[in-house]
Amino acid sequence: MTSTEPLLIMIVGDSISHGSSGDWTWRYRFWKHLEAHRVAVDLVGPKNTLDNIRTAEVGDDDDTYADPGFDTDHDAQWGRPYVTEKEEIEAKVAEHRPEYLLVLLGINDLFWYGVEPPEFEANLREFVANARRAEPGLRIVLGRILPTVKAAEDREFAARVAACNGRIETVAKDLDRADAPVLTARTDAEFVAAAHTWDGTHPNPAGEFRIAAAFADALADRFGVGARYARPFPDVAEISQAAKASID
Numbered sequence: 001m002t003s004t005e006p007l008l009i010m011i012v013g014d015s016i017s018h019g020s021s022g023d024w025t026w027r028y029r030f031w032k033h034l035e036a037h038r039v040a041v042d043l044v045g046p047k048n049t050l051d052n053i054r055t056a057e058v059g060d061d062d063d064t065y066a067d068p069g070f071d072t073d074h075d076a077q078w079g080r081p082y083v084t085e086k087e088e089i090e091a092k093v094a095e096h097r098p099e100y101l102l103v104l105l106g107i108n109d110l111f112w113y114g115v116e117p118p119e120f121e122a123n124l125r126e127f128v129a130n131a132r133r134a135e136p137g138l139r140i141v142l143g144r145i146l147p148t149v150k151a152a153e154d155r156e157f158a159a160r161v162a163a164c165n166g167r168i169e170t171v172a173k174d175l176d177r178a179d180a181p182v183l184t185a186r187t188d189a190e191f192v193a194a195a196h197t198w199d200g201t202h203p204n205p206a207g208e209f210r211i212a213a214a215f216a217d218a219l220a221d222r223f224g225v226g227a228r229y230a231r232p233f234p235d236v237a238e239i240s241q242a243a244k245a246s247i248d
Helices: 026-036 089-096 107-111 117-134 149-153 155-175 205-223
Strands: 003-013 039-044 100-104 139-143 182-185
Touching: 003 089, 026 039, 026 205, 089 117, 100 205, 107 117, 107 155, 117 139, 117 155, 139 155, 139 205, 149 155, 155 182, 182 205
Parallel strands: 003 039, 003 100, 100 139, 139 182
Antiparallel strands: none
């Protein structure tokens, strides 16, 4: 599918989508993929920056993208969980009018907020309902919670992640409609925390490709947008360690 009218897409997420000093971000990989397939896309949202990882503050802005040559607008914020974003998504959808939501949230609900699977599912259902209240025909793609080093080392945490990923699948199946699709992106399927993160949680360039590919594949398979991401993934430069160094 090629398009002349840009598709309005809002990426909703936490630090994994927000990115930090020196990152390309998976948003960049996703945008470049659609551009290569001649799909006009307008990424929308209230932010366009990275998080400044070099300071102790959370959420302070940084514009030091490894390559700023893409549409940087997004709705991602370091530390964000579903439990708070469900209260904000209606207003953001109403303001930015996306046709598609690409959502990658959940790790903070489990790690910082101690949310158990039943509450996680309730929050996710409320998130979808609130987004639809602003745009009833919104197309929503829900990413699955990514593997982390913590999950590899903590069986109880890994079990909660697996249970919540199961809840994501259940919610998508239950709420999917022809006129308002909800589907999942298998963001966890090709992602290995030890190989695809720079700190055990946040994606390195190899991880960015895998997240972008999962969302691109979902859009191509369900909606005919662009094409599936080519495999094998390319070898790319690593993140500059100097970009992540703390400011004294």
